[in-house]
Amino acid sequence: MSKLEFDHRQAGHCESGVTSNLLNYHGHQISEPVVFGIGAGLFFSYLPFLKMQHAPMTSFRVWPGQVYDRASKKLGVVSKIQRFKNEKSSMDALDNALDSGFPVGLQVGTFHLPFFPPEYRMHYNMHNMVVYGHENGHYLISDTVIEKPARITYEDLVRVRFAKGPFAPQGRMYYPLSVPKEIDLKPAIIAGIRKTSYNMVGIPFPLVGVNGIRYLSRQMRKWQQKYGDQKASYYLGQVLRMEEEIGTAGAGFRFIYGAFLNEAADIINQPWLKEISLEMGENANRWRDFSYLGSRNCKKRAKPEESYDFLADILLDCAKKEEIIFKKLSKIR
Amino acid sequence: MEPSTTKDKDTSMEEDLVYKNNRELFYSFDKDKNCYTRKVDYQYQANQVIIKQGWDVLEDRLEEIKQQVIRGEKSPLVYFMEKNQMEVPMLAGYSGFRKWRVKRHLNPKHFNKLSQDILEKYASALDVPVSQLKEPDFLKEKK
Numbered sequence: 001m002s003k004l005e006f007d008h009r010q011a012g013h014c015e016s017g018v019t020s021n022l023l024n025y026h027g028h029q030i031s032e033p034v035v036f037g038i039g040a041g042l043f044f045s046y047l048p049f050l051k052m053q054h055a056p057m058t059s060f061r062v063w064p065g066q067v068y069d070r071a072s073k074k075l076g077v078v079s080k081i082q083r084f085k086n087e088k089s090s091m092d093a094l095d096n097a098l099d100s101g102f103p104v105g106l107q108v109g110t111f112h113l114p115f116f117p118p119e120y121r122m123h124y125n126m127h128n129m130v131v132y133g134h135e136n137g138h139y140l141i142s143d144t145v146i147e148k149p150a151r152i153t154y155e156d157l158v159r160v161r162f163a164k165g166p167f168a169p170q171g172r173m174y175y176p177l178s179v180p181k182e183i184d185l186k187p188a189i190i191a192g193i194r195k196t197s198y199n200m201v202g203i204p205f206p207l208v209g210v211n212g213i214r215y216l217s218r219q220m221r222k223w224q225q226k227y228g229d230q231k232a233s234y235y236l237g238q239v240l241r242m243e244e245e246i247g248t249a250g251a252g253f254r255f256i257y258g259a260f261l262n263e264a265a266d267i268i269n270q271p272w273l274k275e276i277s278l279e280m281g282e283n284a285n286r287w288r289d290f291s292y293l294g295s296r297n298c299k300k301r302a303k304p305e306e307s308y309d310f311l312a313d314i315l316l317d318c319a320k321k322e323e324i325i326f327k328k329l330s331k332i333r
Numbered sequence: 334m335e336p337s338t339t340k341d342k343d344t345s346m347e348e349d350l351v352y353k354n355n356r357e358l359f360y361s362f363d364k365d366k367n368c369y370t371r372k373v374d375y376q377y378q379a380n381q382v383i384i385k386q387g388w389d390v391l392e393d394r395l396e397e398i399k400q401q402v403i404r405g406e407k408s409p410l411v412y413f414m415e416k417n418q419m420e421v422p423m424l425a426g427y428s429g430f431r432k433w434r435v436k437r438h439l440n441p442k443h444f445n446k447l448s449q450d451i452l453e454k455y456a457s458a459l460d461v462p463v464s465q466l467k468e469p470d471f472l473k474e475k476k
Binding site for chain 1: 351352354355356357358359360361362364367368369371373376379380382383384386387388390417418419422423426427
């Protein structure tokens with residue numbers, strides 16, 4: 001039985017929120033956007049050959065786990081990261097870590113999380129939350145999406161840690177073992193920005209980064225003709241759900257990334273980043289326009305001029321804006 | 334940058350919000366003041382529309398499968414699989430059966446011969462009582 005003094009703070013994005021809260025526990029006040037930026041979380045990919053809930057997969061972020069891995073490495077944090085085959089040993093390892101005084105980050109599937117409201121109940125296996133204690137057969141959970149701390153039984157926790165399907169968490173748990181007393185954010189921030197710039201404008205592959213946004217834009221123009229009204233509208237809805245739903249903090253992480261640039265400008269004393277953060281803000285608002293108009297389209301309330309072509313044009317605009325932003329950012333030293 | 338709870342145009346649109354179970358943290362960019370803000374609120378109206386669309390599509394598909402089960406074209410297992418938003422590989426994962434066996438059991442001919450043991454495994458994977466899995470309420474009503 002142990003209960004750690006853990007601050008539950010809500011966050012826009014589960015993994016960077018968890019990372020930020022864990023670092024906070026170990027005495028470092030690093031905000032969620034900064035963790036997200038250092039972890040190089042922003043991305044774009046459109047993978048039509050992978051289907052999620054019967055629609056092509058669109059993603060606005062990097063692979064799950066990368067934000068924690070990258071951010072902790074760049075900040076000089078020594079972590080313990082484990083995956084398990086056996087359910088019992090995974091829970092024993094969790095108990096041990098808690099009893100030694102470490103709050104633990106877990107990757108879980110969301111479908112069987114009892115404290116999630118029904119509309120969140122999807123098979124999404126890349127969710128992250130913190131366990132900060134256990135008492136009377138219940139585990140104490142800080143989930144950055146949920147307003148208040150929650151509890152979960154042993155059986156339910158096993159179930160979500162060993163959720164099945166794509167990106168199965170396999171009981172993955174991670175926590176900082178030792179955190180340096182002094183952390184120099186500057187090199188970490190610069191490395192993070194360079195990595196994200198590379199991901200967005202440096203990869204010569206048509207489905208990722210700004211090329212991916214352009215590709216989606218081209219595909220979207222054909223949807224109505226190719227699949228008919230209903231399916232096209234569902235596909236569009238799926239893009240919007242990935243952009244705006246739970247844990248993106250809005251506009252597919254673009255707001256949170258802008259907030260990062262804004263904060264980074266002061267931390268590393270490079271005022272030009274402020275200006276780019278404003279450009280990022282405008283870009284994020286453009287993405288927001290896209291989701292507003294898109295949802296009108298899904299609701300069949302769109303005016304004729306707000307068709308798929310119109311939406312595709314907004315995407316092109318976003319791609320152009322992001323290309324300019326990240327080309328400038330890639331020159332950071 | 335403290336989260337504020339002021340209402341803006343997002344939350345005061347013409348219709349009521351559908352989902353009011355949990356408030357999340359959102360970031361946004363204020364164009365006039367050139368600054369980033371955070372606030373804790375429900376999902377904004379436009380986004381609730383597309384979330385609802387996702388669930389509506391699911392419900393329609395479920396209704397269609399229900400009819401197929403009633404007509405005897407598919408086994409009740411298909412219905413509960415869809416209700417749990419699962420597909421064959423995922424159900425195979427949760428139940429512990431091989432994919433080809435799960436696929437076989439989607440056919441009523443094979444499903445009706447299943448032993449209690451196998452049904453129990455499916456029932457616990459799908460969070461449904463065995464009796465329901467064998468003969469769902471909507472089948473009884475039809476008789």
